[in-house]
Amino acid sequence: MNSVPIFRYRYHPFLTVIAAISLILLGIGAAYLVWINMLRDQERLNPSTERVLVTTDGQRIPLTQPSPTVVASATAEATLTAVETQVTLKALVTPTPEIHPLPPERLIIPRININWPVTLADIDHLPKFRGVGWIFGTAFPGTPGNMVLTGHAGGPYATFERLHELQRGDEILVQTESSIHRYRVQTVYETSPDDVLVMAPSDRMIATLITCSGDWIPERQMNARRLIVVAVYEGRQ
Amino acid sequence: MRRWISIRIVLLLAVVFSLSGASAQARPAALPSTEPLTVLVDVEGAGRRVTGAYVIRRAMDSSGTVWWSFRGMLDGELEEVDGMAVERWSIDGSVTVELTAFNYPNFRLDELPAQRITLMPGWDGLVVIAGIPLAVKGEYRAPGAGSSPVIIVTNAGRGARTITRLPDTSDPPVKQGEQHQ
Numbered sequence: 001m002n003s004v005p006i007f008r009y010r011y012h013p014f015l016t017v018i019a020a021i022s023l024i025l026l027g028i029g030a031a032y033l034v035w036i037n038m039l040r041d042q043e044r045l046n047p048s049t050e051r052v053l054v055t056t057d058g059q060r061i062p063l064t065q066p067s068p069t070v071v072a073s074a075t076a077e078a079t080l081t082a083v084e085t086q087v088t089l090k091a092l093v094t095p096t097p098e099i100h101p102l103p104p105e106r107l108i109i110p111r112i113n114i115n116w117p118v119t120l121a122d123i124d125h126l127p128k129f130r131g132v133g134w135i136f137g138t139a140f141p142g143t144p145g146n147m148v149l150t151g152h153a154g155g156p157y158a159t160f161e162r163l164h165e166l167q168r169g170d171e172i173l174v175q176t177e178s179s180i181h182r183y184r185v186q187t188v189y190e191t192s193p194d195d196v197l198v199m200a201p202s203d204r205m206i207a208t209l210i211t212c213s214g215d216w217i218p219e220r221q222m223n224a225r226r227l228i229v230v231a232v233y234e235g236r237q
Numbered sequence: 238m239r240r241w242i243s244i245r246i247v248l249l250l251a252v253v254f255s256l257s258g259a260s261a262q263a264r265p266a267a268l269p270s271t272e273p274l275t276v277l278v279d280v281e282g283a284g285r286r287v288t289g290a291y292v293i294r295r296a297m298d299s300s301g302t303v304w305w306s307f308r309g310m311l312d313g314e315l316e317e318v319d320g321m322a323v324e325r326w327s328i329d330g331s332v333t334v335e336l337t338a339f340n341y342p343n344f345r346l347d348e349l350p351a352q353r354i355t356l357m358p359g360w361d362g363l364v365v366i367a368g369i370p371l372a373v374k375g376e377y378r379a380p381g382a383g384s385s386p387v388i389i390v391t392n393a394g395r396g397a398r399t400i401t402r403l404p405d406t407s408d409p410p411v412k413q414g415e416q417h418q
Contacts, residue, residue, distance in 0.1 A: 036363065036365070036370075039363055039370050039393050039394050040361060040362070040363050042393075042394055042396070043362055043363060043372050043393055043394070044362075046396040046397055047362075047372060047374060047396075047397060048372040048391045048392060048393050048394065048395045048396055048397065048398075049372050049373070049374040049389040049390070049391050050374075050397035050398075051397065051398050051399075051400055052397045052398070052399050052400065053399075053400050054399045054400065054401045060399075062397075063400070100273045100275075100386055101275055101386055101387055102273070102275060102292060103275060103277075103290035103292065103308070105308065117315065119288075119289060119290075119308055119309050119310055119315060120277060120278075120279070120288050120289050120290045120308075120309050120310070121288060121310065121404075122279055122288055122398075123398075123400050123402070123404055125279070125286055125288050125310065125313065126313065126404060126405075126406065127310060127313060127315070128310075128312075128313030128314060129313070129314060129315050131315055133404070135404065136277065136279050136288065140275075140387075150404040150406055151406060152406045152407070153406060153407070154407070155407075160406070177292060191403075193402050193403050193405070194401060194402055194403070195403065196400055196401065196402065196403060198403060199400070199403070210403055210404055210406070211406050212405070212406045212407040216407070221407075222405050222407050223407045226403045
């Protein structure tokens with residue numbers, strides 16, 4: 001009794017090649033989906049869009065600012081400490097946060113003749129032109145939080161070479177597409193390069209200006225100190 | 238040539254998020270009501286790095302017109318580009334953004350590898366552009382439907398960047414060993 005074969009394989013070169021290509025494409029597609037899902041999971045656990053300050057004692061502070069859409073009900077001066085209120089605020093206006101956050105476009109400090117363009121920058125991607133960097137992840141002008149601006153103190157890209165001349169009470173103007181935001185200098189001091197708390201988020205509306213200072217250390221290829229100017233928001237024009 | 242590649246990256250991002258700085262003269266005399274959106278970008282690709290901010294104004298009427306401007310850095314150099322785009326939202330939640338015009342010297346629209354990109358629903362904070370996976374923080378929805386006021390875009394898969402030092406502004410000017418301040 002002869003058995004009837006259910007399936008008999010016959011070699012067809014063309015079909016075999018097509019099948020191989022299909023399998024390879026399926027494998028690539030599957031690998032792509034696995035890769036995308038791994039990236040997505042990784043982003044949920046450790047978002048690449050975040051910046052984290054790490055202090056010398058190991059403390060980790062997310063560089064997340066208060067929501068820019070929050071409408072502050074309290075006036076900014078209500079949050080000032082006793083020392084801060086010594087600052088002479090010529091116009092005690094109620095600082096109204098920017099309704100829609102817009103990036104800074106120019107930094108103007110009349111007393112030391114500063115008027116430079118501002119662009120978004122990162123700690124390791126600073127301007128290579130005469131301009132001021134607005135550090136990624138810090139607050140928008142006129143919104144609650146700490147807006148960090150940085151510029152070179154010397155060399156061909158120098159913008160903050162006279163920053164050390166600022167004094168308490170000096171006016172700092174930050175221009176956006178639609179407004180000019182006014183800040184008033186509160187403190188000027190020097191600190192070490194690893195004092196990252198300078199950039200920490202704040203519930204207040206402040207601007208922190210950073211540049212290099214101190215002696216040049218050849219072996220580390222950097223200056224020994226950082227000059228810090230902290231200014232408090234007053235309002236917009 | 239490398240500069241052109243960078244500009245292509247900037248413009249491709251503009252296609253996706255309808256990004257960059259709309260010049261006032263490019264707008265029609267009677268402006269429709271617009272919804273602003275700011276997109277912060279810090280992306281590396283093709284050996285270049287783009288860090289900057291797009292300011293987008295999206296028409297609230299049914300035209301889907303978008304005016305955009307970009308102001309930022311390509312490898313540390315200042316760049317400013319502006320232009321227009323059109324966004325079309327489908328019932329299934331997908332959006333197609335088409336770049337229709339931009340102002341950049343010696344660069345034409347048809348030199349872009351892609352002028353139109355479609356984002357499908359469920360992208361869930363991750364998009365892939367020209368083979369580069371990008372992490373996106375923020376909601377991008379139809380105009381008036383509650384987009385985040387700020388959207389942040391960076392390379393995906395790198396995790397949160399840690400900052401252990403204040404910005405080193407002595408980098409280019411005093412590398413030669415000179416001293417200042």
